[in-house]
Amino acid sequence: MPKAILLVIPVFFMSFFAVENVAYAMHITEGILPPTWVFIWFAVSLPFVGIGTYHVKQKKRKIPGYLPLVGMLGAAVFVFSCFPIPVIALNGMATSHPCGTGMSAVLLGPFVSVLVAAIALLIQALFLAHGGLTTLGGNIFSMGILGSFSGYFAFKVAQRCRLPLFWSGFLAGMVSDLFTYLGTSIELGLLVIEKGGSFFKATAEIFGVFMMTSQGILCVVEGIVVGFVLVFVYKRRPNILLNLGIIKNDTKPLQQ
Amino acid sequence: MVILQVRNIQYRYHDGTFALRGVSLDIHKGEFLAILGPNGSGKTTLLKHLNGLLKPVGGEILLEQKSFTQYTSREIFQKVGIVFQDPNDQLFAPSVWEDVAFGPMNLGLSKSEIAHRVDEALSLVGMKPYANKTVDALSFGQKKRVCIAGVLAMRPAILVLDEPTCGLDPAGVTSIMMLLRELNSKHGITIIMATNMVDLVPVYMDRLAIMYQGNILRVGTPEEVFSNAAEIKYACLELPQIAQLMQVLRDEECLPLDTLPLTIGEAKKFLVSRLNGNRSGTASSLIV
């Protein structure tokens, strides 16, 4: 049976590409999650959003310019997530879209990044019909929380290991992307529990499908792009990265 | 010879804005064409069509008598170079040299050929001494010049510029315009330029097109177009200052004028002949 899935589902994803709209396939659409899970995911996500809000609120009191900065970088990350990234996939060249959470986690820190992701998801749900209002909690969990924290820690660990800036950015982008898809897969996989299915098998299958279609390569490509972004800013305006506290004075931009 | 022919093109942005409503325009080889029009009339949209960055929803564009569809986009980009308004949108590389090399490098040229082209382009715009500067250290006008060099390095036959003088000081405007005139007359590059500065048009351009609400209202030489003051006003434009002065003299003081002088030189000639003529016969100097 799994074999059949592996065959049929990619065909479906291809039809996604056929309309060039796989953009936000990592968001769970309105109506898919049953009520219980809607509540659970909202319950999980709200504290993180709350902490992020608190962070911003505290900080804007001290630094009034912080709010426009977060808003503007948030908008920039949103626009970044609209970039059409060409990837090589099962069906040849296709374009997909980065999540952007890795980058926002690096730029803004994990909690604020969750808040920004939550707002971005709300905007997408309302004005693009990508994702949904009742599934907002679930999507915040996978893209916001898992994406931000995994990306942030990947970046910090890489910096601690004195990896060059490019590779730190690469890891942040790639890891956060992987975790976002993993999160979505888990959420979908959990749905089969009540029907007596095997959670791990379903999750692994869905995750496998994500990875097999363009999204697997997308993770790597998003990593590369985030790496390039950081190096570019470092070369042109290192002060920006220093002011945001992303790098210390001794960071190397690229392996020499 | 018509090098670029725009045939009844229409364009609609995805939000429904009908930005071009059937624009037709012939661009002659080697001319310097100005595109004027109020804000939002579709100048930028039209320019983006001229090198295939936007695809019209109706109509077509011919480059050297062949439809754009018969070229690859790379061929078009190579023949038609475009410079946008804000230089900060276009300088991608950390240093001047690298930025100008961006285009030639993407053409897949050899290293020595790239270096040659970059040097050539930089000297054309007079920025050779700055080759190793970082882009952020340049002034606004200098950035503008580097942008133009970046396009020239691809050796285009046609150069398209969107408001190249906006935000520059008067000396900077003159310097950019002189540069363009030189590229146009000495190097034979066809230039199409959108602008809001009517005073420049009669001085530098051969022809101008006036856009209004996604249409071309009028095309012609500055003399032809500016002779219709009502139309100019309708299109939210103004006559050049000199023309305004002469118009006032004509209308309020009944000075007989067949054609409105548009530039300082023309106005001078006319006024001198009038002033001298009035002194019936005394064709000498004006000193009284």
Place this chain on the structure above:
Amino acid sequence: MVILQVRNIQYRYHDGTFALRGVSLDIHKGEFLAILGPNGSGKTTLLKHLNGLLKPVGGEILLEQKSFTQYTSREIFQKVGIVFQDPNDQLFAPSVWEDVAFGPMNLGLSKSEIAHRVDEALSLVGMKPYANKTVDALSFGQKKRVCIAGVLAMRPAILVLDEPTCGLDPAGVTSIMMLLRELNSKHGITIIMATNMVDLVPVYMDRLAIMYQGNILRVGTPEEVFSNAAEIKYACLELPQIAQLMQVLRDEECLPLDTLPLTIGEAKKFLVSRLNGNRSGTASSLIV
């Protein structure tokens, strides 16, 4: 009466750029002052000092004879309103009404007072019908007007504008300038405006200051300042078109001129008198 006195201020950016090198300037109550100068001469930097946004590293600024240090920054912001060049940087609220209300709200006014001021400011700039529009739905010139309204709603005595006409079409330029002139003459608001458009200066402004490399080169009425053509040229500026024409007539054709006419009106008056005068006695019309 001097309302704002700039005394020998200096300013240096973080990166070491010495942007102001001892600027002194008296601004009179109710005047309309232009600040001209080449790109990078420090116009924007000076304007940002005029309401305390930047603090000079040397020298001081007096507002109504009292040093800036004796005011709170809120008091200064209330008296001196500033409008920057790019309206998109300044309109951050979702709707026009909210954006204009932002200033009064931060002043801690009552709701009804806020509403009153917003309505007043919007009608001053002629944007009342747009109160509920989204900011994105406005044209460039309209955005500019909303920016001005946002500052007017704080009822400043002094209005500072950085290149308010850049990027507008000629009709838009005229409309903004007429608005400013009305605010200046009817409502008695002192206006200081940086600009690159020399043609506007003699028509609208009482005085102008020319900046060059962080210094003020010259201050005076347009007649005074533009009479020194060499200095204008040195400061990368140009004479207004009309003045250029008259200058050419004077220098090349030896037309006797005490002062250079700068505006169309002045030039007309002069030319008419010359043309008529030459016909010795026939003071009637010019029809030949």
Place this chain on the structure above:
Amino acid sequence: MEFLHHTFSDVYARQNNWLTRVDVRVKLFYAISLLSINLWAKNMFIPLLFLSASFILLFSIKIPPMAILRSMLLPVLFAMLILLVKGLHEGEKVWLSFPILGYKVVLKEEGLHSGLHIGSKVLGGISLVITFSFTTTISRLCAALKWFHVPNTIIELLAFMYRYIFLLLDEVSTMWTAQKSRLGHASWKKTIQSLGTLGGLLVMRAFDRAERTYEAMHVRGYEGGGILTVNLSPWRKGEYASFIGMVLILPMLVYTGNIHAW
């Protein structure tokens, strides 16, 4: 500029029609409670009812069908995917089986059944969301959120981000075209590199713009306080009427939703 095709605009929400004039709080109440009913519904009737009702509403204010279909496209594909997965996975009774490339594909009745059910919920839910968003501008939404006591910081960020997304999209698309016209997207490798540059420029832009915007806010008295000024007017007759109307309809819908049926 292909990537702008996925972007959006609120042109429809800015129009003036009877749905945009409805008080945003009422709309939000409706949207949330209908979405919950949709979620709990045990039959396909309720979601499909919502779907058709939404379409009728949207047509009544002359939204072009293409615009609706465009927004529904992705969710519909998602729904079909779910249908397929369920059909392959759940249940015993074989509904259809056929071979593809040597694999035997078996679709089962129970799975298709529940897949259809979920699919209908997707359609119903999305159509409700679209109806809300096509008739509500962001500034109204912000005001409503404020009325519901959502923290100010979140609303401010929402308004701020929404405002500047459009602007940055415009700027980025100009840079993108500038890159393209100098062949920056000639090969895959160059495209990736150019995208990195584009992202870098974007971050630099955002940083500078944030600074300038802060200056502009600062000179108008901003010291870290609130940004939004609009407060909604208290409820008027119309709002009470629609609210009571909802209270009356809701139990009926809840009841209908609880019927176990197809």
